[in-house]
Amino acid sequence: MIDLRGIDLNLLVSLDALLAESNVTRAAERLHLTQPAVSTQLARLRQIFGDPLLIPAETGRGMTRSARALALMEPLHAALKNLEVVVRHQPAFDPHSDVRRFVIAANDNATSVLGLPLMERLPELAGQGVRIAFVVADQPSTAERLERGEIDLLLGSERMIPASMKARKLFDERFVFVQRKGHPRGTTPLDLDTYCSLKHVLVSTSGGSFYGFMDEHLDALGRARRVALSVQHFTLVPELLVNSDYVSTLPSRFAERHNKRLDLFELPFEARGFTLFAAWHPRNHVDPALVWLRETLTDLAAA
């Protein structure tokens, strides 16, 4: 049972403006009310919360948010935004004028192939108000963080997507073989014997493993390769390869981003690829800001 007796929800809208402005007069302008009206609202809010919320600064100019006020800012704003979505169903999102922070969880492959293009093009796609934080998708807490609203969007392959989330396919991915430009192997097409004889760098996103998808495929063929190094981050591999004779097997889009320094070859055996998805909490399905973000990423994935 939700009990909000005695609380005028419009007061919370005023509080949202007060906390954003830290200034009664400017909050009043924003709310299309007079300064005394908002001042009395602030007095009522102080009563309700049992906290000064805004404290007049020592200098006599400006006000400072109390600790309680600071803690309230984000959740209150998010709650009011959610409420607006429910009530109005579709408040428009304008990336060029609206203020919004997005948190995207992804491994460094997805961050490289989708995040970097997004970051590079952000200045033309959105205004100063749109900021994006990329965070590591660390299973299994990702699902909980999506649930709590700490993460807006998860980029990952099918096995990373919690069943309770909505998801959209971004693209199919396949693996390619990579070696540095000028590698002593030469640039002829790769055969299975050569592949197995080279020293491989494996990306183990869970960390520490020397046995990956490719090794499963080789197993099935009754073959094996030499995995000399295991790293947890895709982004380390190009640097490692250009300064050595190590080779690797990488997702093709990631490899293409480094084609100035690395040569790409088809694998000498059939290897299963994967599909990259964007996933989000069902409550955000109609949030226009997240609809925009998903559309933008889908466009970039298709480009």
Add this chain to the structure above:
DNA sequence: ACTCCCCAAGCTCTATGCCG
């Protein structure tokens, strides 16, 4: 169920006090 009326609440504005 509907209408009418009263009252409380909250808005407006102006004026003014207070504080650094």
Add this chain to the structure above:
DNA sequence: CGGCATAGAGCTTGGGGAGT
């Protein structure tokens, strides 16, 4: 002086109770 708080007067709005 700038900015917030408060007071008083007048107005509108909406809820609740009483009467039909």
